[in-house]
Amino acid sequence: xxxxxxxxxxxxxxxxxxxxxxxxxxxxxxxxxxxxxxxxxxxxxxxxxxxxxxxxxxxxxxxxxxxxxxxxxxxxxxxxxxxxxxxxxxxxxxxxxxxxxxxxxxxxxxxxxxxxxxxxxxxxxxxxxxxxxxxxxxxxxxxxxxxxxxxxxxxxxxxxxxxxxxxxxxxxxxxxxxxxxxxxxxxxxxxxxxxxxxxxxxxxxxxxxxxxxxxxxxxxxxxxxxxxxxxxxxxxxxxxxxxxxxxxxxxxxxxxx
Numbered sequence: 001x002x003x004x005x006x007x008x009x010x011x012x013x014x015x016x017x018x019x020x021x022x023x024x025x026x027x028x029x030x031x032x033x034x035x036x037x038x039x040x041x042x043x044x045x046x047x048x049x050x051x052x053x054x055x056x057x058x059x060x061x062x063x064x065x066x067x068x069x070x071x072x073x074x075x076x077x078x079x080x081x082x083x084x085x086x087x088x089x090x091x092x093x094x095x096x097x098x099x100x101x102x103x104x105x106x107x108x109x110x111x112x113x114x115x116x117x118x119x120x121x122x123x124x125x126x127x128x129x130x131x132x133x134x135x136x137x138x139x140x141x142x143x144x145x146x147x148x149x150x151x152x153x154x155x156x157x158x159x160x161x162x163x164x165x166x167x168x169x170x171x172x173x174x175x176x177x178x179x180x181x182x183x184x185x186x187x188x189x190x191x192x193x194x195x196x197x198x199x200x201x202x203x204x205x206x207x208x209x210x211x212x213x214x215x216x217x218x219x220x221x222x223x224x225x226x227x228x229x230x231x232x233x234x235x236x237x238x239x240x241x242x243x244x245x246x247x248x249x250x251x252x253x254x255x256x257x
Contacts, residue, residue: 002027002082003028003029003079003080003082004021004027004081004082005029005031005056006018006030006084006086007031007032007060007069007084007085007086007113007117008086008087009028009032010034010037010038010041011032012086012181012204013086013176013207013208016204016207017084018045019045019208020205020208020209021082022045022049022053025049026081027053027054028052029054029072031056031058032087033058033059038056041053042054042055056068056069056072060113062108065113066112066113066116069113070116073120073121074124075124076124076127079128080121081131081132082132082133082134083117083121084134085117085133085134088109088110088136091147091148095146095147098147103147106148107147107151110148110155111154111155114155118135118158122162125169126169128170130170130171131171131172132171132173132174132215133159133171133172134174134176134215135155135158135159135175136176136178137155137156137175137177138177138179139178139179140152141155141156156175159175159220160175172215172218173220174211174215174219174221174222175220175221175222176211176224177221178224179227180202181202202224202225210225
C-alpha cells in the first residue's frame with residue numbers, strides 16, 4: 001500500500017480525495033483543524049475500505065500547524081507517497097474591505113503552507129525516486145480578481161516551476177484548477193451561491209477522478225472539466241484590460257454576497 005497525506009481532508013475536494021484514494025487501497029494521513037471530524041472520517045474510511053487512516057490535527061494558518069505537517073512529510077520510516085495540498089478558504093469582500101490580518105492568513109495557508117509542505121514532501125520523494133504532489137488551485141488563478149485569485153495564481157506558477165526543476169527525479173507535481181464545487185467553502189466564507197448557474201457547478205468526486213487521471217498522465221496543470229477548459233480558452237484570448245473589467249463584474253455577480 002502507498003500512503004497519501006491530504007490537507008483539508010474533512011470536507012469538499014479534500015474529502016473526495018480521501019474517499020477515492022481509500023477506495024483504491026491507499027493508506028491515508030488526514031489533516032484538518034477539527035479533531036472530532038478527523039476521527040469520524042478516519043473510522044469511516046478504515047471500516048469501509050480496510051485501510052489505515054492516521055489523524056493529524058493541524059491549523060495551517062499557524063507556524064505550529066505547518067511545522068507538524070512538515071515533520072510528518074519528512075518521516076523516512078513511514079513515507080508519504082502522495083501529497084494533496086487542499087486546505088484553503090475564501091474571504092468575503094473586495095480588496096480593502098477585508099482586514100489585513102485575514103489577507104495575511106490567506107497567504108499563510110495558500111502560499112507559505114503550500115511552499116513548505118511541497119518542499120518537505122519533494123525532498124523525501126526525490127530521495128526515493130518517486131512520489132506525487134497535487135496543489136489545489138482554482139480557475140480564479142487565470143483572471144485578475146483579488147487576493148484569492150492572486151494566491152492561486154502563485155500556486156499554479158510555483159507548481160509548474162517546481163515540476164520543471166524536478167523533471168526526471170520521479171516526483172510529479174500538478175496544480176489542480178477547479179471551478180465552482182459544491183462544498184462548505186462558500187458557506188464558511190459567508191458567500192451567497194443562489195446566483196451561480198447550475199451548469200457552473202462541478203461534482204467533487206468526478207473532479208477528483210479526473211484530477212488523478214491527469215496526474216497519472218504527467219500533466220502539470222489540470223482543469224478537470226470541458227466547460228471550464230473552454231472558458232479558460234476564451235480567457236487566454238481576451239485582452240488583460242478587458243478581462244479585468246469582466247472578472248470584476250463577474251465577481252460581483254457570482255462572488256461574495
